Amino acid sequence: MRKFMMIALNTVAILSVAAMAFASEGANAFGDLVYFGAALGMAIAAAGCGIGQGLGLKAACEGTARNPEASNKITVSLILGLAFVESLAIYALVVNLMLLTK
Template sequence: MVSVLSVLMVLGFVGLALAADGDVEKGGHMGFLMAASVLAAGLAVGIAASGCGVGMGHCAKGCLDATARNPELAGKFTVTMFIGLALIESLTIYALVIALIALYANPMLPALKGIFGL
């Protein structure tokens, strides 16, 4: 519930944060394109992080179950679990890198400028 309210509060302030001074008709679409990029980047990282969090929970559960069944191999299970957790976390890092590219390099911006005639 708290996360839904936080998202709604952040979305409520997007217009104020991205408000531009000057001629609105000249660059009206640019503000929309940047707002869409910010929203897409936030959603990408959020969805990736939540999916990886679920995966990490399943990984830890499996390691604890295996350790409970065979305590002598707890060290090997732990090493394997940490390798798995690193691979799972790399997916979130990839999503973050792609989101940062979409925010700062924005390779689609020239094509979108041509479509909107900016």
């Protein structure tokens, strides 16, 4: 039930922002909405990546505590995973910079 409510609230929020964007007129139809969208998108991307990195680090620490001999393999996997997660934030930054400079 909670998942359904989150999906419904996110859908309503997205549709309300889209309605404001399509209701505006003129050459610069989106105006300040682009800046708001870029800031919101980067905030969500940074928060998601931070949560993902925290969970990965937690799991690596627990794995090392349970099996200290496997710490080298865990460290390599952790660094690779953190690089993949961080690349998502970098992609979000690139998209936001493209939106802001257009």
